[in-house]
Amino acid sequence: MARGEVQLRGITKSFGAVDVIKGVDLNIAPGELVVFVGPSGCGKSTLLRLISGLEMPTGGSLHIGGRDVTLTHPAKRGIAMVFQSYALYPHMSVAENMGFGLKIAGVPKAEIQAKVAAAAEILQLTHLLDRKPRALSGGQRQRVAIGRCIVRQPEVFLFDEPLSNLDAALRGQMRVEIARLHAKLDATMVYVTHDQVEAMTLASKIVVLNAGKIEQIGAPIELYRNPANLFVAGFIGSPSMNFMKGKVVATDEAHVAVRLAAGTLRLPRRNAATAPGSSVTVGIRPEHFSIGEPDSDDIAFFEGEVELVERLGGETLAHLRVPALAEEGLTIVKLTGDAPLRIGSRLRIGVRLSHAHLFDADGRAVGTPSAKIAVAA
């Protein structure tokens, strides 16, 4: 097995009577940047801490680079970690912070200096090496925290919500820097965040966690296009996918007819799993609605009344009451540009049926929308 490969086998973790991680199997290939996302309390940070060795699993095994490290001390796992609070030692200079691990390991001073200097070079920290952490800006502290990891030359970098303490502008900048660093170091990275944008832009693979279990693993765009279940469908994408409850009324070779609140939707059929009469949920992303489309067979049209408009400049979110789709609740529609909408006005929206997602009574995706269709904004 290769350096930088991580394997989790049936990992569980309980704190007292509370099961936080309920059996996780995961393979991370060398050089991948895997992002754990999920709502707060889903166990994503715990999972990361289990990989780091700061927590010991209740059950299961963990391999890094082919070694069984389930019970290994954190320092001997070949990992390095960037903490949310950076966790820099306040009484040590930047250079001492970065070299502390090597000092504890008894590495000769000259070698520590050389390694720190090399890492500082990569992160453009050379001029700050003698400063104390409190004399650094948020972004600089972040870089020192990463530098501390680089010095250790780990097989796997672990990031625990590293950007959440930075302001929005800096967060964007650091995100790009981490992506660049990943490309440069070609190291395995595991990254925890609750921020979708970070997940979508950084990840080579996203792991969606919910209540201590993996909901889906896949490339970012794959999760967006083919969410495996209602949870992932609702979690990935912003604003969230619109869900409409319905019943299958008929199926034929090519279509599934779903009866919604007041109207029937004929969706392209991809497999035969849904029998007539079964309850389903139809999901449509806000950005897949559009206005002003010409009539066409593969586009469904609805009438709705505008109840609320949120203008973000580059796009406009319209909250519509669409009786055909849902008896209660509003349907959110994302339109490009500054659409001239008035509250109370009526709007005709269209959706390409191949963009609709269908979920069965248990919330599992039934078939997937065709991957061939380009994702329209």
Next chain:
Amino acid sequence: MYENKTTGYLYIAPFLLGLATFTLFPFLSSFLLSFSDYQLQDPVAQANFTGLTNYREMAADATFHNSLWVTFLYVFVTVPLKLAFALFIAFVLNFKLRGIGFFRTAYYVPSILGGSVAIAVLWRYVFAGDGLINQVSIWLGGEPLNWLGEPGYALFTIVLLRLWQFGSAMVVFLAGLQNIPTDLYEAATIDGASKWRIFFTITLPLLTPVIFFNFIMQIVQAFQEFNGPYIITGGGPLKSTYLLPLMIYEEAFKYFNVGYASALSWALFVIIAIFTVIAFTSAKYWVFYGSERGDKK
């Protein structure tokens, strides 16, 4: 790492050893000694079990009754006065005034020094017949008093010595006051509350944990006052300042009645225990713990 149970116990091992050797063992020994006629000069093996004799003697001992009364008087005059005064000064100081640091230091110095023999000695001279207090009172046109010679006044001087040390309680109050978020005051002002109302509905409730802390610490310390009466008045005149700790010391180390002294010390322990238990059980009715840190304690 922090889940390792053995390591945790290794770290608190010194405390556990000390607890057993220097606290629990003496604590239980003094309980046993309180049922004996043991005299300090004898080998420990010569102690005889005498049942409740010491406690019966205590019940009939006028000196003990006097000490008990004087101790209660001392504690229940000093503690409320000291807390009220400390709170008042903290409140006066908790304002955007120049020189707060200076005043805080000036008021704190007596707390640091107040327990020392030197200050007790000074107190004797301040309250002596020709001492500072009488000189000041003559200067103001008053009568000199026999502070240390009259039973009523003598207790008053050692009460004053404790009140003089209000600084430590005040510093705690001041920190508590400064911990109250200003937006609460602003919100109450916008709601139209008057200053007195703000004090009684916001400041005081939010300060109750600190009041509680100070109250417990002051009660426990006041019940154990020794240096003041020992050095300033020697317990007199007419045993008017013969506080229980002083009586325990003299019974044990002056009269060598270790058995009786142990019984006295257990009486003191039970009294303090009763007051702390009352304080802790009543705390849930009047001490306000912020909801976000409700897990504390």
Next chain:
Amino acid sequence: MSATDFSATPATPATPRRDVAWMGRFNASLRYGVLLLVGLIMLYPLLWMVAASFKPNHEIFGSIGLWPQEPTLDGVISGWRTGTEYSFATYLFNTFAFIIPKVVLTVISSVLVAYGFARFNMPGKRIWFAAMIGTILLPKSVLLIPQYLMFRELGWLDTYLPLYVPCAFATEGFFVFMIVQFLRGFPPDMEEAAVIDGCNSLQVLWHVVVPVIMPAVISVALFQFMWSMNDFLYPLIYLSSVEKYPVALALKMAIDVTEATAWNQVLAMSTIALVPSLVVFFLAQRYFVDGITSGSVKG
């Protein structure tokens, strides 16, 4: 009432109301008045004591003023000699001979135990922590006699051992509590980073925790120093030879042997006895305030 409060805040530019401005000034002067008066009453006895050390005896009886009219060093010189067989130098040396080990042992044991309590989750922790709080509330006199007998059996009477050996076992619960409260204010991230950097728990404590809790450690050292300087009862029962007396005992003895009229000598001795505490206090006063508040307000 509320209108008054509003116009007093700078956020409202509105028309200045004269009565309000006047009230504000009156309020401030009242506060200063109270503070100055209380401060004077508080500090006057101390200043009087220092001043009296430099006055001839007859002047102490005669005036309440501070400044000596006929300044003299007689009181200070005879005070330093103490009128006993040793001078103050001996007693100061004796004091430090047991206070320094006492402070060092207290700091080490309190830090270790506080670290154990604040960071490790061992079974039974709650009970032991409660026991520690209990030792803070337990009156010392209930332990005094058996401890005395115990040290007598060990042959430790008239040595400094009974004064400082118990401190090696974190017997001062208040200090442990103080450090625990201080540590709770810090998330354990830094310590976890140190674990990943390869530290064992003792290395984490030494390289990361101790530097971070240094203010609390200094507070503990200072408080223990002050309290031990003031401590009288324990030296009184354990020490019997004058050559081993600390300042507190020596002062009491010196006063008993000095004739009642030598006021300047007695007050000079008291002044000298307070000098170490005062120097330490003024060098490090912020640690006292921080220390005493960290044990109470955060809890």
